[in-house]
Amino acid sequence: MKQKPRVAVFDFADCEGCELEIADLEEEVLDLIEIVDIVSFREVMKEHSDTYDIAIVEGSIMRPMDEKRLRNIRSRSKILIALGACATIGGINKIRNQWMPDEVKKEVYGTADLKGNELFDVFQTKALNEVVPVDYYIHGCPIDRDEFKSVITAIALGKKPDIPRYPVCVECKKNENICQFELGNFCLGPITRAGCKAICPTHNSPCEGCRGLIKKADTECVKEVLERYKLSYEDIRRRCTMYNYGRKECSYDE
């Protein structure tokens, strides 16, 4: 009988919420472990193995020691999956990239002496693909459990997962939501990747772009909408810093 793929789950700078989503599959965890062997998943079990085929990684890369650890994981795995916004696009962790690491450390730790301590040796936050090649991306903050299942089954079947490359508006309209703009809110939905079933607008909260922008914020169409709704570029720039700070390119293929 063909051996089940061995899966290991790791995290870096994150809240572990995306990993928790995997645990929150509840009864479906039984289905999951029928098709894969989870050999390492610190958040839910103490067993660990250094031999695995698929690595699922949550969190951003902050320090040289993180880079080293990630490269090690990459070298041991055939497939690397970035789990959640911190891993796929840097997410909230990139907010601090607006300032130099030293400024940030001073703000947080004050006058504490952190020299030579590798735990605090941070550089500008990096998403996983800024350090190693990533095979698949599961976007969102947190991830969508259905999308997680879809990606895992695709990998198990040997097919490329089908991640939307169109904006949240498609799913929002299918849900028959009243457009956030009509309610006077600025929503990042039109320039954000879909796949979350527009969960935030459906629950009356404008989209924050956690799945990654698929259109740059400084395009003509965005400027047009800003003008029409009497919003400033400052507004959108600030909204985008939550999850999408410093993304020079909006990669379609992620």
Added chain:
Amino acid sequence: MKQLVKTITKKDFSTFVNTLIKDGSYDVVGVQAKGKRYVFDTVSSAQELRLDYDVTILPPKKYFLPQYEMLLKFSLQKPFEGKETITDVPRIIIGVHPYDIIALEQTDRHYLDQQQDSFYKKRRENTIIIGVDIQNVSERSFAASMKTNTTESGFDLLLTDIGNCYAVTIGSEKGDKLLKKYATVKDASSTDLNKIKTARNAVLKKYKQKIKIEKKDWSPLLVANYDHAIWEEHADVCMECSSCTMVCPTCFCYDVKDEVSLNLKQGNRTRTWDGCMLKDFTKVGSGEVFRDEVKERYRHRFFRKGNYLPERYGFVACVGCGRCGSACLPDIADPCNLINELAHFTSEDDTGRYFIKEENEVLEKGIIHVPRSATIKKITPFNELDSLFEIELDDKKPLGHKPGQFVEVSVFGYGEAPFGISTPPGNTPLFEIMVRQVGNVTKKLCSLQPGDKIGIRGPLGNGFNVKSFEGKTLLFTSGGTGMVPMRSLINHVLDPKERNKFKDVIILYGAKRPKEITFMDDVDRWKKIPDVQCEITVDRCEPSECWGGCTGLITTLFPKIQADKLDSKNTIAVVIGPPVMYKFVIKCLQTLGVPDDNIYVSLERRMKCGVAKCGHCQINGIYVCKEGPVFNYGTLKQLPEAF
């Protein structure tokens, strides 16, 4: 037939609705408030109804072509099992405005005329439509100037608020029966009938938008302005969000996906709304996108409403509901504004130039979504990417195809993909296709073994009209994988039973590299046939590849044809190959003196449903899966999106 009109007091109407709800045999749906907007939703009491609404966020199309609809369930454990999953909930929809009623009738033409969609049909049959005359008008609606603000047909019952009661126009037997069973009504008097007219007229002044031209002038106006700067100007600010198509009552394109459960034991095939405004709408397995630029997609939507569908069905496919105008953030989607802006120009140009009318035999009605079971008999690899598959239908019936047609092959859990049929028509249940590994379905297919089962839908497409080739010289030019469908035609023509119907046969074949040549066996056999000229070339080859033949592009084979001996006016030329090849080969043919009307091509697009419903394969106004994939170059060349 004079329509019967009754009246019902508002109180009795509430009772009528509550009785229907209590009866429990219908899903009673009606217009309700959602915040400041309105939606169709299941009502639990007549009090929830807001029949004075202006427009709903989504049109009632969601009840006939749902946002997400399961087409079939399959098992990955049993060799082949796919069950159609039609739900047939009897439903009553209360409060449909005339423009939405008209939009449904338009959608009927597309989904029920030919190759009937059984899901849509069932839902239409199971639904009773209780329309309501418009009382309030949304900001962007221009239904009055589109003459879609009232309708004489398409409803089972139609309500008009005439003050103290509703007038109820009976539109069908179903409606009549419903009233008789559940409602207390009176006959309408002539005063009541006049009140209906007054009520309808009173609303007219509420329209804020008015379209400046008549519906019959949309087509010539658009044709005159195919290359107008406005498309690019507006597309510059388009968000490519496809909100316009999602909320549109006359849009009905969809995508189909296979989803598998986490335990990998079973799954389902689901269709969901898709939008031609999205970037990947026309993307095929090899990665090519056939309508890439935003301005092309933006223009396509208006042409579809105002030129392509009118040419096909005779109606303008916009009902002036105003939903797209409200939904579009940069405000470029509103057809009223766009048409009014263009309204200064018109033309005498042929409005049918972006459409090809085919004299099609009436295509099979019936199950079009569920594949038939078939078995892979043999797999012969040509090279590391391409393999020849021999397939047999499990019911042992012949496929019944014409050369040039294609099949949609299903691998449950992975999806469905179109393949040209490579064998000539015959009485055998066996047929061949060639599979090139480019995506999920093809990669999985190439990992299967003889004996494994797959699903087949087809034959699809128009195929070659071989009868019209009789008595002519035939010149076949294939580039690369173009030889796959071409082989079906060539072997049919060269069949001893058919051969003497045609004159000389010339076969030209060009591949990129020697290892990409498919069907070398056939080529060798054709070369040996006396009155057949067969020439083959490769674009280039390495010294290490043993290739003793010609090198050079396919156009370098044309000088090998004895032009002075060729009766070019009575030659039929068939060209199939990669998009880039057509322009050059057609030039060679024209130099030889072959008339454009004697040239046939086969084109590739993203074929998903294969039955002219999902919309992905469109080239201007035609569906490649229906008016094609075989086209006459003489008529095709006027379609700007063809090459």
